[in-house]
Amino acid sequence: xxxxxxxxxxxxxPSGVGKSTVAAMVADRHPEVFLSVSATTRAPRPGEVDGxxxxxxxxxEFEAAARVGQMLEWAEYQSNxxxxxxxxxxxxxxxxRPALLEIDLAGARQVRDAMPGALQVFLxxxxxxxxxxxxxxRGTEADAQVAxxxxxxxxxxxxxxxxDFVLVNDQLDRTVVELARLMGLK
Numbered sequence: 001x002x003x004x005x006x007x008x009x010x011x012x013x014p015s016g017v018g019k020s021t022v023a024a025m026v027a028d029r030h031p032e033v034f035l036s037v038s039a040t041t042r043a044p045r046p047g048e049v050d051g052x053x054x055x056x057x058x059x060x061e062f063e064a065a066a067r068v069g070q071m072l073e074w075a076e077y078q079s080n081x082x083x084x085x086x087x088x089x090x091x092x093x094x095x096x097r098p099a100l101l102e103i104d105l106a107g108a109r110q111v112r113d114a115m116p117g118a119l120q121v122f123l124x125x126x127x128x129x130x131x132x133x134x135x136x137x138r139g140t141e142a143d144a145q146v147a148x149x150x151x152x153x154x155x156x157x158x159x160x161x162x163x164d165f166v167l168v169n170d171q172l173d174r175t176v177v178e179l180a181r182l183m184g185l186k
Contacts, residue, residue, distance in 0.1 A: 008089065008099045008115055009183050012108035013123035014153035016134040018169045020053075022123060023102040025176040030185045034092030034099040039065070042080035055085070073103060073110035078145065083107070098183055105156045108163070121182060122163035126170040128154075 013019050027035040039055040041062050050056045057065075062081045066074050074083025084101055092099045101111065111118055125131040131153055160166045165182055169175045 007184070008093060008101065008111070008118040009179075010108045010111050010118050010120045011100060011102045011123060011179065012105055012120070012163070013169075014125075014131060014156045015104075015149045016131050016138065016153070017123045017125050018134070018172070018175070019102045019123055021172065022169065022175055022179060023100055025172070026100060026180050026183070026185075029176065030098075030180060030183075032097055033183070033185070034088070034097045036084055036089055036099060036101045038082055038084055038103065039071070040080055040082045042078075042082075072101075072114055073107040075104065075106040075110075077104070078148065084111075098185065100183070105159055112162075119182065120163040120165075121179060122160045122166045123169050123175070124157060124160060124166060126168055128157075 011019055011023055023035055027033045037051065037053075037055055039057050039062060041057060041059045042054075044050065044054070044056055048054065059081060062071075062074075062083065065071055065085070066081075066083065070086055071083040072086040072089055074081060076082075082104070084103060084107065089099050089101070101107070103111070108120055108122075112120060125134065128150075132150055167175055167178055167182075
């Protein structure tokens with residue numbers, strides 16, 4: 001199967017595996033890539049910027065957009081909604097730009113149904129212990145939330161075979177180069 005550079009690529013994986021970092025580095029090195037900004041109803045974490053890290057919206061705004069099909073994918077996690085606004089992705093692809101979504105497993109499955117031609121890449125940690133350390137080192141969540149993310153990660157890691165490719169995020173630069181290669185970027 002050959003990959004078109006103007007294709008949608010889904011980068012999924014458990015929380016803490018480095019999806020945001022890898023996606024941002026691909027977009028930084030390849031300015032032609034449209035990096036989708038997810039919408040969420042959760043409050044911003046320290047240092048997060050509205051429109052850059054997420055589109056922070058009210059629950060009412062999010063639910064209204066989802067109801068009328070304006071979300072390509074969406075899910076609820078820890079009482080917050082997360083999703084990908086459809087129009088910016090379709091606009092980028094329509095202009096011939098490669099688009100990259102950084103989402104979770106449930107979202108990847110929804111995109112697979114909505115856009116079956118999308119390249120699906122699953123990012124995994126070198127080990128489960130490494131994932132635990134990454135989540136704890138972030139220091140952005142209580143121990144109970146970290147434990148919840150780790151429990152969810154176990155189930156997500158078991159679904160890796162659903163994806164076109166699995167990348168181990170053990171050396172960041174190599175992971176970024178490999179994802180760009182899979183996307184057909186020069």
